[in-house]
Amino acid sequence: MPLEHISDYKRPPRYMLNAHWETVIPSMFFKVKGDFYSRERLELEDGDFLDLDWIRGGSHKCMIITHGLEGDSQRFYVKRTAHFFKAQGWDVLAWNCRSCSGEMNRLPRFYHHGDTPDLHRVVQHVLGNGYQHVVLAGYSMGGSMSLKYLGEAPRDHRLKGAVTFSVPCNLRDSAVQLQARGNRMYEQRFLKKLIEKIKLKAERFEEVDASGVDELPDFDAFHDRYTAPLHGFADKDHFFREATCDRYFEGLDVPVLVVNAANDPMLGQACYPKAFAQASDLFHLEIPKYGGHAGFSIWRKPYSYMELRALRFIKEVLAL
Template identity: 40%
Template sequence: MPQIKSNYKPPFPFRNAHFSTIYSAKLRPSPRIAQQRERLQLPDGDFLDIDWSFAKKSNQKVTILLHGLEGNAQRTYIKGQAYILNENGWDVAAVNFRGCSGETNTVYQSYNAGKTDDLDSVIKAVLERDIYIEVSLLGFSLGGNLLLKYLGERETLPKEIKKAVAISTPLSLKGSLESLNQYYNWVYRSSFLINLRKKYKLKMKDFPEKMTAEDYKKITSLYEFDNLYTAPAHGFKDALEYYKKNSSLQFLPNIKIPIYLLNAKNDTFLSSECYPIELALKMKNLHLEIPNYGGHVGFHQSNKIYYSEKKALAFIKE
């Protein structure tokens, strides 16, 4: 399908990538929604938490929301999307990945950009409620990569899954890491690294035979975190193999349902591989929009509603 012509033109300050990214993550007032937490027990004995919010009058439709690296279901971008969905008749299951809901998870593994077995468990749990006839998947950043990999690696999907939306998605994990390593992204990568090191240190107490103080000292970059923890914890030889096997770009051609991919041209987290224009021309079901502005998950329109939230709703409603 031809690339979607974007008409997104935000107010002047939000044309700066860093301003739109930081404002949206840290300064935008968080929409008020009522959430109910449900703990999902996973097949390996671990858990993750789902924060549900409900439409006033449900129409048997639900959207599963997936957050980004070191995010959670309380982040403003999750609540903003949940709010507009709830207002338009959709229930929302906002997922907190393992270890992201305020409580350390119980096994050595955690979450990563390609851990689709956990997403599969969430989808099964949602469908076991025997309420929903239509399910949509909506992911931000790492969560976008996760859902695209899930959709593209499976021969069959539950019939209830109709559409998917991926926003500010790193289709190439290695390429996006290289982008994050640019000098102008030091604030973001430093914030991610501080949080990931804290989690590593906490887990060291439970898994001293696998996680050591010596390795902890070596974790001075996102690459080293993935090399020393993410890769070995999830069965990969090293960080490079983890990036290669889990980048969603390779799975896009296999996806059968309609998908909407929204990646801003000025997103400093993304590399050139994250804008699959040629592939979109060949795929009838890939709707690709590349606005000039938006930064990383920063598509400000007003504090009440973001451009990305409005477009995501319109796409899944079509």
């Protein structure tokens, strides 16, 4: 029954006074220096592309890192994980969802929480490079996408499991949490970035109408008007129902780790599936008291608890 009742992450640095500071300070101020990636463009069958950023060292093990909503491979948490596992002898692939690599993608659609066909294409590409052991790592949306992917269908035996952090396990519940008083700043920040992409797409595609887009009040309105129709969903409710990762947990056949802080301002109660973890031999859920959203900072260390916990899980549970 892999529900972790005791976490090794006890508290953040003292200057991080609450969950918002734990979330925002790393996002705004933490940096990972150096340009250690080698970029590859992966052409897709539908005419679009994905930009992949590699760290290759000749290992037979590869970690595939999926970033969060409106993130990319250059985000500090992705680069920090990539650098950390490079030092552990892993090759690393940090991929960018469509529209997130610094160049707008070619089609009207872009990406969403449940966009596992693109992740599948990335996994197949990595396996085609001869790796014997592959592990998924995902942050926030990237964690949701990784878990959904593993639960949808049996995967290649070389794909050993996943380590995920700050995961919106229930997408609808997370959306409700983002609309709560005190959390709207996160929703509005994401929404602003997505709206800018819609404006760029409207300049190229007649089917994308950007009129009145600046007046959209929240994610519900954005998903109804853009996410759903651009990605084949009937409406926002259909999107939330189909894209949420928790409906696929029963299909998991490899071990996964989910670390969600109890004070995460972007996660509601349905994002902590304790009952499922207690009944599962594969779903490892850890709920530290602190951590914020993708924070888990450690005083004066170039890594966070997330890298340390991922490494321990990979060694102890995945035996890699």
